[in-house]
Amino acid sequence: MDWIASLQGLVGGVMIGLSAVWLMATLGRIAGISGIVGSLVTTLPKGDSAWRVAFMMGLVSGPLLLMLLGGGLGNVADAPGVVVGQPAGGVGLMLIAGLLVGVGTGLGSGCTSGHGVCGLARLSPRSLVATVTFLACAIVTVYIVRHVIGGGA
Amino acid sequence: MKTLMGYISGLLFGLGLALAGMTDPARVLGFLDIFGAWDPTLMFVLGGAVVTTFIGYRFVFRQEQPLIGETFQLPTRQDFDARLIGGSALFGIGWGLSGYCPGPAIASIAGLTAPLFAMLVAMVTGWFLARAIPARS
Numbered sequence: 001m002d003w004i005a006s007l008q009g010l011v012g013g014v015m016i017g018l019s020a021v022w023l024m025a026t027l028g029r030i031a032g033i034s035g036i037v038g039s040l041v042t043t044l045p046k047g048d049s050a051w052r053v054a055f056m057m058g059l060v061s062g063p064l065l066l067m068l069l070g071g072g073l074g075n076v077a078d079a080p081g082v083v084v085g086q087p088a089g090g091v092g093l094m095l096i097a098g099l100l101v102g103v104g105t106g107l108g109s110g111c112t113s114g115h116g117v118c119g120l121a122r123l124s125p126r127s128l129v130a131t132v133t134f135l136a137c138a139i140v141t142v143y144i145v146r147h148v149i150g151g152g153a
Numbered sequence: 154m155k156t157l158m159g160y161i162s163g164l165l166f167g168l169g170l171a172l173a174g175m176t177d178p179a180r181v182l183g184f185l186d187i188f189g190a191w192d193p194t195l196m197f198v199l200g201g202a203v204v205t206t207f208i209g210y211r212f213v214f215r216q217e218q219p220l221i222g223e224t225f226q227l228p229t230r231q232d233f234d235a236r237l238i239g240g241s242a243l244f245g246i247g248w249g250l251s252g253y254c255p256g257p258a259i260a261s262i263a264g265l266t267a268p269l270f271a272m273l274v275a276m277v278t279g280w281f282l283a284r285a286i287p288a289r290s
């Protein structure tokens with residue numbers, strides 16, 4: 001058990017929660033990334049795009065700010081100080097994964113943030129079903145990749 | 154003003170993700186690997202985020218309206234349809250293959266690599282595709 005990582009996780013989680021509360025308090029919006037960015041890139045909603053672009057900028061500048069602050073907070077095991085991690089696979093795998101994530105969050109109207117954080121906090125039954133479903137499918141996928149195909153690697 | 158509020162929210166979100174280790178796919182996959190050397194970090198992340206949001210929303214929804222927007226824009230649907238369940242299942246598979254959900258994938262643009270770029274392009278393509286798939290009425 002890595003208590004430092006757990007504590008960082010808890011503090012990071014609380015910050016994500018504060019971000020969601022802030023967005024609801026100020027703009028009355030759910031802080032769901034696939035919703036905010038997805039509708040921005042697919043429909044460019046008139047009068048409703050600038051804050052989405054700004055949100056994305058903020059999202060990208062978060063890890064950068066952390067690096068500037070010393071970067072000792074990085075969570076990458078083999079490269080302390082690096083805040084942004086290494087992708088799990090090559091271009092081919094990531095193309096497939098990205099397509100699944102895009103189609104899936106598009107059809108299911110939400111991802112880890114919209115359903116998993118905001119939806120659960122609103123006690124939404126649809127979000128609970130979505131969260132249980134994607135967590136279960138992700139766990140099964142990792143099991144197959146690591147322990148069935150990969151032989152436990 | 155709306156733009157500034159959006160930026161602040163995104164910044165908090167990105168900071169939280171990076172601090173929590175969500176931008177490290179290895180850590181995310183370690184959490185999803187419950188049959189291997191399980192890494193519980195993400196449980197703290199999700200727990201902290203959900204509890205904070207739950208408490209915060211209680212206060213926010215006591216107001217008539219948001220500070221800047223006209224109304225709170227909340228989903229109203231209550232039904233469990235094939236799109237919700239099928240979509241979430243596909244998303245889960247993609248998340249398990251890559252270790253990235255949309256937030257961390259976008260937040261990691263600062264450290265852009267070819268695989269991450271591929272993921273982002275495919276993800277946007279997927280969003281367009283999902284819009285083209287008609288909802289069965």
